[in-house]
Structure formats: C-alpha cells, structure tokens
Amino acid sequence: MSALLEVKGLQVHYGGIQAVKGIDLDVHEGELVTLIGANGAGKTSTLNALSGLLKPAAGSITFAGQPLAGMPVHQLITAGLALVPEGRGVFPRLTVAENLAMGAYVRADQAEVRKDLDRMFGLFERLHERRDQKAGTLSGGEQQMLAIGRALMGRPRMLLLDEPSMGLAPLMVQKIIAVIRQVAAEGMTVLLVEQNARLALQAAQRAYVMEGGRISFSDTAHACLNDPRVRAAYLGE
Amino acid sequence: MDIFLQQVINGLVQGSIYALVALGYTMVYGIIELVNFAHGEVVMVGALVSLSVIERLAARGYSGWTVIVIGLLLAVPACIALGLGIERVAYRPLRKAPRLAPLISAIGVSIALQQLAALIWGRNYLHYPDILPKTQYAIGGAVISEVQVVILIAAAVLMAGLWILVQRTRLGRAMRASAQNPAVAGLMGVDVNRIIATTFAVGSGLAAVAGALVGAYYNVGNHTMGFLLGLKAFTAAVLGGIGSLGGAMLGGLLLGVIENLGAGYMGKLTDGAVGSNYSDVFAFLMLVLVLVLRPSGLLGERGIEKV
Ligand SMILES: Nc1ncnc2c1ncn2[C@@H]1O[C@H](COP(=O)(O)OP(=O)(O)OP(=O)(O)O)[C@@H](O)[C@H]1O
Ligand SMILES: [Mg+2]
Numbered sequence: 001m002s003a004l005l006e007v008k009g010l011q012v013h014y015g016g017i018q019a020v021k022g023i024d025l026d027v028h029e030g031e032l033v034t035l036i037g038a039n040g041a042g043k044t045s046t047l048n049a050l051s052g053l054l055k056p057a058a059g060s061i062t063f064a065g066q067p068l069a070g071m072p073v074h075q076l077i078t079a080g081l082a083l084v085p086e087g088r089g090v091f092p093r094l095t096v097a098e099n100l101a102m103g104a105y106v107r108a109d110q111a112e113v114r115k116d117l118d119r120m121f122g123l124f125e126r127l128h129e130r131r132d133q134k135a136g137t138l139s140g141g142e143q144q145m146l147a148i149g150r151a152l153m154g155r156p157r158m159l160l161l162d163e164p165s166m167g168l169a170p171l172m173v174q175k176i177i178a179v180i181r182q183v184a185a186e187g188m189t190v191l192l193v194e195q196n197a198r199l200a201l202q203a204a205q206r207a208y209v210m211e212g213g214r215i216s217f218s219d220t221a222h223a224c225l226n227d228p229r230v231r232a233a234y235l236g237e
Numbered sequence: 238m239d240i241f242l243q244q245v246i247n248g249l250v251q252g253s254i255y256a257l258v259a260l261g262y263t264m265v266y267g268i269i270e271l272v273n274f275a276h277g278e279v280v281m282v283g284a285l286v287s288l289s290v291i292e293r294l295a296a297r298g299y300s301g302w303t304v305i306v307i308g309l310l311l312a313v314p315a316c317i318a319l320g321l322g323i324e325r326v327a328y329r330p331l332r333k334a335p336r337l338a339p340l341i342s343a344i345g346v347s348i349a350l351q352q353l354a355a356l357i358w359g360r361n362y363l364h365y366p367d368i369l370p371k372t373q374y375a376i377g378g379a380v381i382s383e384v385q386v387v388i389l390i391a392a393a394v395l396m397a398g399l400w401i402l403v404q405r406t407r408l409g410r411a412m413r414a415s416a417q418n419p420a421v422a423g424l425m426g427v428d429v430n431r432i433i434a435t436t437f438a439v440g441s442g443l444a445a446v447a448g449a450l451v452g453a454y455y456n457v458g459n460h461t462m463g464f465l466l467g468l469k470a471f472t473a474a475v476l477g478g479i480g481s482l483g484g485a486m487l488g489g490l491l492l493g494v495i496e497n498l499g500a501g502y503m504g505k506l507t508d509g510a511v512g513s514n515y516s517d518v519f520a521f522l523m524l525v526l527v528l529v530l531r532p533s534g535l536l537g538e539r540g541i542e543k544v
Contacts, residue, residue: 053420073423082424089421091414102414105407106426154425 092136103153239378252493258470261440277467283448320441478537
C-alpha cells in the first residue's frame with residue numbers, strides 16, 4: 001500500500017543556510033507518526049515546506065498520490081491537508097467561534113459545518129464557554145485547543161501539528177496530547193512534530209528523529225522509547 | 238443664525254466624505270500595512286468621470302439626482318478597475334520588497350494619474366452643471382440643503398453596508414483573518430491575493446462615490462483635487478487609528494467638524510487677524526496633537542477592527 005503522505009529527498013534552504021538536507025518520510029492513512037528533534041533540527045521547516053508556506057529547494061512531496069510541489073498554500077486544505085502552525089496562529093481579534101468558522105472557510109455544507117462546530121465545542125468545553133471571546137484573550141492552552149479545533153473544522157484527511165505542547169503547563173500538555181490521541185483514534189492521519197519526545201513517542205505509532213536537517217533514526221515509537229541513543233539524547237536518561 | 242449648529246452640520250457633511258475616503262486608506266493599511274498614497278487620485282478620477290457623464294446628460298436637458306446616480310454607475314466601476322489595476326501593477330510585485338519601495342511606487346502612481354487626468358480633462362477647474370435641487374430645510378436656527386442631506390444619508394448607508402460586510406459575512410471574516418495573519422488565513426483556504434484585491438476594489442468603490450459627492454457638493458473638479466482631499470482623509474484615518482474601520486468613520490466626521498468649527502470661529506476669536514482659510518492648519522494641528530497624546534489614534538490598538 002502506498003503512503004498517504006510521501007516525502008522524498010526534501011531540502012529547504014534559507015539563503016545559504018541548509019535547514020533540511022534531503023529527508024525521506026512517509027505517513028500511512030490512519031497513522032499517528034511523530035517527528036522529534038532538538039531546537040533548530042529543521043522540523044518546522046519540514047512542515048512549512050509540506051504545507052506550501054515555504055518553497056522546497058529540492059525533493060518531492062506526494063499527498064494521496066498527488067504531487068504537492070508548486071501548489072499554492074490556499075489549495076492545501078482542499079487537497080486534504082491541515083497544518084496547525086508553530087505558535088498556534090489563532091486570529092487574535094476574531095472570536096473563538098469566528099476562528100472555528102475560518103477553519104471551515106472552504107466548505108459549502110453549512111449544515112455539516114454546524115454539526116462539526118458542536119462537535120468541537122463538545123471536544124473542547126473551554127472553547128464553548130468562550131465562544132464569543134476574542135481568541136487573543138485565551139490562555140496558551142486554550143489557543144492551542146482552538147488551533148486544533150479550527151484545523152479539524154476543515155475536515156482534513158491529514159493533520160500536521162507543529163509543537164502543540166510548546167510553552168504549556170504539564171497538565172495542559174497532557175490534555176492536548178489526549179485530544180490528539182482521540183482524534184487519531186477516530187481515524188485521522190496525524191504527523192506530530194514535537195520537542196517533548198517522551199509524550200510524542202507514547203502517543204505515536206512510529207517516529208522519525210531529526211538532527212541537523214537530516215533524519216538520523218526512524219522506527220516504531222515503542223522501539224524508539226527503548227533505543228539507548230534516543231533515550232540518551234531525547235529522553236534525558 | 239446659529240453659527241455653531243451650522244458649522245457642525247457643514248462639518249458632518251464634509252466629514253462623511255472624508256470618512257468614505259479614509260475607509261479606503263484604513264482598509265488597505267489594515268491588510269497590507271501600506272499607505273496607498275494613490276488613493277486620493279482614485280477619488281479624483283471618480284469625481285471627473287462622473288462629471289463627464291453628468292455634463293453630457295445635463296447638455297441633453299436631464300437634471301436631478303438620477304443624473305448623479307448614472308454618473309456613479311460609471312464612476313464606481315471605473316474606480317474599481319483603477320484600484321485593482323494599481324494594486325496589481327504597483328503594489329503586488331513589491332509585496333516582499335522593503336517598505337519604502339511600495340511607498341515610492343504609490344507616489345509614482347499618484348503623479349502619473351494626475352498627469353493622465355490632466356491630459357484627459359485639462360488643467361482648468363471644471364464646474365459641475367447646475368442640475369441639483371436647491372431646496373433647503375431649516376433646523377433649529379441653521380439650514381441644511383437637500384444635497385447635504387443626500388450626502389449624509391449616502392455616506393451613512395455605505396458605512397453601515399461596509400460594517401455589515403466586514404463584521405457579518407464570510408468574505409468580511411476572511412478579510413479580517415487575512416489582515417491578522419495572512420499565512421494562516423492561506424492555510425484555511427483563503428486566497429489572500431484575492432482578498433487584498435477585493436479590499437482595494439471596495440475602497441476604490443467608496444472613493445468613487447466620495448469623488449462624485451464632493452464634485453456635486455462643491456461644484457468643482459480638477460486633476461489635482463485628489464491631493465488635499467486624500468491628505469485630509471489620510472489624516473482622518475490616522476486620527477481615528479489607522480487600520481480601524483470605526484476609527485476612519487469617527488476620524489473623518491471629527492476632522493470635518495473641527496475644520497468647520499475652526500473656520501467658523503477662527504476669524505471671530507482672532508478679531509479677523511486669522512481667517513477661515515486657516516482651517517487646514519487647524520485640522521493638521523489637531524492631528525499633531527492627537528499623535529502626541531495618543532500615537533495609535535483615537536480608536537487604534539484597543540477595540541481595533543483591522544481590515
Ligand atoms: N526564516 C529563516 N531564515 C533563516 N534561517 C532560518 C529561518 N527559519 C529557520 N531557520 C534556520 O533553519 C534551521 C531549522 O529551523 P526550524 O525552525 O525548522 O527548526 P525546528 O526543528 O522547528 O526548531 P524548534 O524546535 O526550535 O522549533 C535553524 O537553524 C534555523 O535557524
Ligand atoms: Mg519548530
């Protein structure tokens with residue numbers, strides 16, 4: 001079976017800086033795969049290239065058998081890919097409800113959109129209580145919930161998450177990870193970029209480890225958790 | 238006669254025209270952080286296109302508001318096309334350039350449009366034919382003309398319409414989202430380039446109406462008329478808080494009233510030493526004052542509704 005997302009030889013450059021130096025990566029339908037690595041490893045650059053925010057210097061990206069290269073950013077969601085960007089990227093002066101509505105911007109099935117909105121409010125009760133509040137006034141964790149909910153509102157085939165745990169208190173991190181697990185358990189394909197390796201490995205089925213712009217290691221999440229190199233470098237043991 | 242009330246009425250009329258123009262500045266600034274210095278010239282083109290239409294119709298014996306409306310039916314699409322063209326040719330290629338580049342480009346477009354208009358309409362002051370009713374209504378010691386009433390109503394309707402568009406529609410939501418975070422709006426499926434173009438189109442349409450109203454109100458048009466009007470409207474936008482829709486409306490009205498009150502009382506206060514022709518100075522002094530005391534403008538930052 002061919003993968004839902006297939007990346008081959010991906011390179012990302014910023015002027016003279018090579019941030020991603022030719023990586024291969026694939027994610028199958030229904031999988032929760034994590035990409036872990038230290039600061040500056042090139043994780044965000046990889047995701048931004050996948051979502052068209054950055055133009056890759058080389059390599060191919062295939063999603064559902066369709067090449068993504070050269071596709072304008074705004075067609076990504078129609079193709080079935082939703083990115084929850086690093087730092088959440090909520091629209092601060094739009095209300096919670098308006099942010100969620102933006103997630104469904106390209107959808108025409110208004111009745112279904114309304115159902116999904118109720119589902120999101122069920123999934124994230126805090127957002128329900130704050131539906132008419134400006135998103136900029138939410139706490140970091142609430143904003144992360146909103147960003148995830150907003151991405152789900154587009155009914156993507158695959159979710160790309162860039163460090164959803166960033167800057168959150170441990171309890172909130174647990175909550176966010178629980179939501180990601182639940183979404184994945186319901187059948188969503190997920191690529192989770194994380195610095196919090198332990199949590200990511202506990203949630204994911206497979207993992208890629210990124211170092212200095214290259215994939216240094218990849219295996220099942222379980223094997224990674226038990227691998228001495230991963231343990232030493234990423235799990236602080 | 239109640240001078241105060243009269244100047245307030247005149248000020249609100251003039252101010253609602255400033256506000257219509259200021260909305261164009263503020264919307265474009267809100268979405269791409271560019272001061273579209275060519276915007277005043279779009280107003281000028283709106284005024285002169287409608288003038289051409291009105292002249293021809295008046296020459297055939299038509300008169301009344303229908304003539305103005307027909308003038309608008311041509312001026313609005315002409316200005317929308319012009320605004321879209323300016324965005325596409327002068328600004329979009331410079332979207333990622335240093336901020337100074339589009340600013341210079343804007344000034345270039347502004348000069349080019351003035352010269353082009355001089356070629357088409359000549360360099361003389363053109364006068365509008367006398368086609369509008371001269372009816373006046375008395376209110377509490379002051380008078381308001383039918384033209385003034387129409388301007389106030391037209392501006393109010395347009396501003397309410399714009400408010401609904403921006404706050405209550407899917408397009409408006411996409412405009413606000415694109416202003417706040419264009420990259421993420423793109424991820425949601427918004428074609429941000431199209432939203433930016435739409436913003437220019439809306440602003441230019443309002444500019445066309447403002448131009449036609451200004452022409453009808455003051456009965457005069459010229460290829461340079463966009464300069465001072467544009468500057469005043471930009472001042473109004475900054476006064477209200479650039480990027481804020483409510484700010485542009487408030488700033489416009491306020492500037493109009495201040496100017497007219499200033500003009501009305503200046504001579505009296507200074508015993509004739511300084512006359513009403515100093516009203517521009519008064520307006521810009523007010524701007525300096527607001528910027529010193531509240532750099533983000535009256536409604537800037539807090540409660541901002543950027544588009
Ligand atoms: N816009 C940019 N211009 C120049 N260099 C950049 C830019 N963005 C990232 N880089 C560089 O590319 C490398 C990879 O950055 P990237 O943001 O992809 O890392 P990351 O793995 O997401 O790190 P983090 O965990 O801190 O988010 C870094 O060395 C970074 O300095
Ligand atoms: Mg990152």
